[in-house]
Amino acid sequence: MQQTYPPVSIFGVPTDVGAGRRGASMGPEGLRVAGLVEALIARGVDVADLGDLKGPKNPWTGPEAGYRHLDEVVAWNRAVLDASSAELARGRMPIMLGGDHCLAIGSIAAVANHCRANGRKLRVLWLDAHTDFNTSQITPSGNVHGMPVACLCGIGPDVLTRLGGESPSMQVAQFRQIGIRSVDPDEKRMVKEHGLDIYDMRYIDEVGMRRVVEEALEGLDADTHLHVSFDVDVLDPTIAPGTGTPVPGGINYREAQLIMEMIADTGCLGSLDIVEVNTALDQGNTTAELAVDLVESLFGKSTLMRD
């Protein structure tokens, strides 16, 4: 089934202020060098690479009151929010190239505002080894890239929970998380208390990726905007070593492709983050190259013989 996609606007978010290891700041360039723009053009997508957003440098200091680099995280996320909001208002699909996963606070806040203003439903598919549901009280690291889902649901510092406006951008029930296998003990308690919908690795092993994706995408319709937040550490580190918080036992190549192909089939993709590509830790540029390969599937590249 050949689909047409809205025009795409790409931004780099070259920062690692939310992470505990340096190098995710080079992710945008890694993805460009891996041919992201060319791959989308080859898929027939109208794509504009609008370059890199600007923000403060990484001061590389320790956590203060439970957060590392909170001011810098806020500044970067304001830039992400503004850029995403502008592209959505122009009818274009924003793709944010991380950078660490804290940028999802700004990108999803923008999408939530856009959906609210246009009477659209919003579903977020969070592909990750981690639930990213920590708070300043329970975080083992102070790294804000471990907190974006909580912040978006209104749990976190006002400067982040109110980034997009007065009320929290998201409700827990709008998230589906796939690939989870590393959750801190107190974070696990929080996740359970709030009832996050999680498809962890054990469940994927038991029922298979096809059913997992069917369940995670259930209920999508023509009025739904689907935001995909793709943390490359969802992939097994043997195929995607270039990331700051790798966890063994991740999803394999075909499982990852199947997720992307099934999303493409829905026709609901509305926006995308590709985060935590850390070229400093990669073998060559393989992690970015794999991410590009997966994005091609997300935009309808198919190995199916029956279509």
Ligand SMILES: NC(=[NH2+])NCCC[C@H](N)C(=O)O
């Ligand atoms: N987006 C990520 N890679 N997050 C990793 C979070 C790791 C850990 N749970 C922490 O809070 O520090």
Ligand SMILES: [Mn+2]
């Ligand atoms: Mn993450």
Ligand SMILES: [Mn+2]
């Ligand atoms: Mn992660």
